[in-house]
Amino acid sequence: MVSTKKLGNANSAGQITGRSPRQIAWRRFRRNKVGMVAALLSVIILMLSLFAPVVCKVLGINPDELNLDVIDNSGIPTLPNGGISLQHPLGLTPGIGRDLLANLLYGSRISFTVAILTTSLTVFIGLMVGIVGGYFRGRIDDYLGRFTDFLLAFPAFFMIVALSEPMVARIQDTGLVKGNSARIVFLIFFLSFFGWPGFSRLVRSQVLSLRERDFVTAAQAMGASRRRIIFKELMPNLWAPVIVVVSLSLPGYLAAEAVFSFLGIGIQAPATTWGILLDSSRRFVTVYPNFFLIVAGSLVLVVLAFNLVGDALRDALDPRSER
Numbered sequence: 001m002v003s004t005k006k007l008g009n010a011n012s013a014g015q016i017t018g019r020s021p022r023q024i025a026w027r028r029f030r031r032n033k034v035g036m037v038a039a040l041l042s043v044i045i046l047m048l049s050l051f052a053p054v055v056c057k058v059l060g061i062n063p064d065e066l067n068l069d070v071i072d073n074s075g076i077p078t079l080p081n082g083g084i085s086l087q088h089p090l091g092l093t094p095g096i097g098r099d100l101l102a103n104l105l106y107g108s109r110i111s112f113t114v115a116i117l118t119t120s121l122t123v124f125i126g127l128m129v130g131i132v133g134g135y136f137r138g139r140i141d142d143y144l145g146r147f148t149d150f151l152l153a154f155p156a157f158f159m160i161v162a163l164s165e166p167m168v169a170r171i172q173d174t175g176l177v178k179g180n181s182a183r184i185v186f187l188i189f190f191l192s193f194f195g196w197p198g199f200s201r202l203v204r205s206q207v208l209s210l211r212e213r214d215f216v217t218a219a220q221a222m223g224a225s226r227r228r229i230i231f232k233e234l235m236p237n238l239w240a241p242v243i244v245v246v247s248l249s250l251p252g253y254l255a256a257e258a259v260f261s262f263l264g265i266g267i268q269a270p271a272t273t274w275g276i277l278l279d280s281s282r283r284f285v286t287v288y289p290n291f292f293l294i295v296a297g298s299l300v301l302v303v304l305a306f307n308l309v310g311d312a313l314r315d316a317l318d319p320r321s322e323r
Contacts, residue, residue: 025240028316035312041305049112052105061088063106063272067097075284082290090294093277094284100291104298107272114184114267115253118191119246126196127242130203131230135211141204148197156194163190164265180271187266191253199245206241210234240317247310251303258299274299 029035048055056062070078075095077083082091090100133144164186171182210216211234219229260266261275269276274295281292 025316029312032312032315034308035316038305038308038312041301042309045108045302045305046112048105049108052102052109055105056102059089059101061099061102063098063102065099067092069097071095071097074287076288082288084290091290093280094288094291095280100294103272103277104274104295107274107277108302110184110267110271110273111254111257111275114187114191114257115250117188118195118253119249121188121192122195122199122249123242123246125192126199126245127203127235127238129196130200131207131234131238133200134204134207135226135230135234137208144200148200151194151197154194156190159194160187160190160260161263161265164260180267183267187257187260191256195249195253199249202241202245203238206238207234210237244310244314244317247306247313251306251310254306255299255303 067077067083070083070092071094072078077092077094077097079085079092083097084091088099088101090104092098093100093103129144129148133141164183167190168182168186171185172178177185216229216233219233224233257266257273258275258278261268261273262279264279266275267273277295278292278299281295285292
């Protein structure tokens with residue numbers, strides 16, 4: 001006869017521990033080595049951008065300090081390797097001789113500000129419109145759907161290019177913001193305005209499926225209000241696509257800001273962004289390729305890291321994924 005003690009040990013050894021969806025997703029994400037490395041790199045980049053003044057002070061570099069004494073008549077640094085040394089880890093910018101690493105760190109603050117605010121506004125509007133259209137359906141869904149189709153029909157890139165100067169002037173006329181601040185407001189507003197329709201379509205399709213589930217039907221049968229159903233039943237089940245869209249939209253808007261600044265319709269000098277640095281580097285690309293390669297490589301590295309994190313999150317949050 002098996003003793004009670006041995007039976008208890010056997011039951012405890014064979015006990016199955018349940019895991020929540022969050023724990024399962026985190027376990028899948030940890031198994032993705034590329035995603036973990038990309039996530040670590042993304043966090044480091046964000047921290048360097050956030051604490052750029054502290055980092056520059058520790059390294060002893062200044063984004064506004066000019067080194068004209070080591071710049072020749074053509075604007076090229078006369079120091080070996082473009083000035084790369086312990087005093088200037090990435091060298092000097094051609095033309096005026098500023099520290100390149102300091103300018104990259106400070107320039108990333110504006111770029112990340114535009115990208116983060118645009119992503120937040122895009123996700124918020126798309127989430128609200130998608131939930132309202134998918135849950136209420138009927139005429140509300142029809143009106144929102146036609147308006148979404150109307151916005152999707154516009155070529156967003158050309159609209160932003162065409163409206164940049166008159167809209168920036170209108171924003172400045174309000175007296176609230178001036179100069180580059182008006183251009184930042186313009187980019188955030190118009191990128192969000194043309195960015196939310198696609199995300200709202202995704203949320204709407206998810207809500208149409210969720211509202212037919214048993215837990216929503218049970219909540220309705222128990223007399224739950226629409227507000228409770230939306231915020232307590234639907235929204236917690238929409239975080240997976242929201243997280244994926246955020247992780248993929250952030251690098252997209254980061255690259256978009258660089259492109260518009262490069263074209264001269266975004267942030268302009270004397271402010272510094274990665275787009276402005278990239279625009280400056282093209283004038284010296286044949287005689288001083290290091291400047292272009294460092295700036296372009298930094299932008300590619302950041303965008304690639306965030307995209308890899310988004311891919312890893314998508315695989316981890318997808319219940320049908322084999323990873």
